[in-house]
Amino acid sequence: MIDPARATLVMIDMQRGFIDPGSALCVPGAAATVGACADALAAARRQGMAVVHVRRSYAADGSDVEPARHGTWLAGGRPLCAAGDDPSTLDCPDVLTPADGERVLVKPRYSAFFGTPLDAALRRAGVDTVVLTGTAMPNCVRSTAYDALSLDYNVAVVADATSSRTPEAQAANLADLAAAGAYVLDVAELSERGLAAMPDHLAAWPGRR
Template sequence: MIEPEKTAVVMIDMQNGFIHERSPLHIAGARATIGACARVLEAARRSGMTIVHAVRSYAADGSDVEPCRYDAWLRGKPLSASCDPSIDDREPAELAPIDSDLVIVKPSFSAFFGTQLHETLKAAGIRTVVLTGTTTPNCIRSTCYDALSYGYNVAVVEDATSSRTEDVQRANIADMAFIGASVLSSDAFCERLLADMDDTAGRVREAIHRQARMR
């Protein structure tokens, strides 16, 4: 059984600089997922799950912008202190953190890379990570693989994530499911949380411990 108190919802990069159509870093489809992300946050908070906002915030000189984004970033400098407020690093009001939420600023794609996320979740006894946000092939996928590498169960809320095209979305969701992530809808999450999800990581850990005791 997946216990809510041992679960964290990690929402990634749902910020004006990625959502707003005027931003040079705009992700097609991201705005359409705001409602699903908000519903997941609400259901997770009611159940006592940990909420983590994993976000980007760029230096005004662009020194920490990913090279693949730099040329586009120069057209308006989104997610930095020098950009127009409509494309800054804030999350829309529906998704904004509350006092009990955690906020981490990540320096690259994965929410685990260059952050204290693993140490924070481990200290809190978190065993399962639920991913929402943008984009699916980059930040969601890299966070998914890092979480699996650290031994977490991983769930991806499909309609609360987004990609630049539907084909890219489908392919990356399929790859994450194949490697061990559970995929569900925001409606299913809000109705049953993770009641239908196998505690694969816990089950395997217990099997290994059982074998060790028998030697």
């Protein structure tokens, strides 16, 4: 069993710019997972896990938008930008509002670890297990999961609290992550059993920090 004190739930990019159908950067499956994400947050908080909210926030000139996304972003009114047509795209749904003391990080690219202090913050807190939720599975969640695995964390992915553009993409990405060593569970399991069934790959690993 993994002690919840060693785990952090990471909520990735659950902002209106990725959720609302009218946004140029909308992930079609994201809106349907807001309730599951809220339930995952509640379960993590109840069990004593730390929570980190990771978000995007683009510069007015678009200089930090991924080059492949820039054209869509610009034509779509610069979502996820305080100077864009609709600054509210930066916001999260009310049910996903960070609680007092929960950290909010802004990431410059897909992975929550890339160009952020997330790894350093987790290590300082003695965390060796991350529980991933949010959107989009094939991009930000998946890249965060692989970076976490590369950085020697135990990785869990809450399947129904993550989303993709299609059910087929969601299923394929979850299968790939499971094959790579991530533990895939659903919100019901997280709520009822926490991480009790999750294998601790670090327990007998000779390089354990």
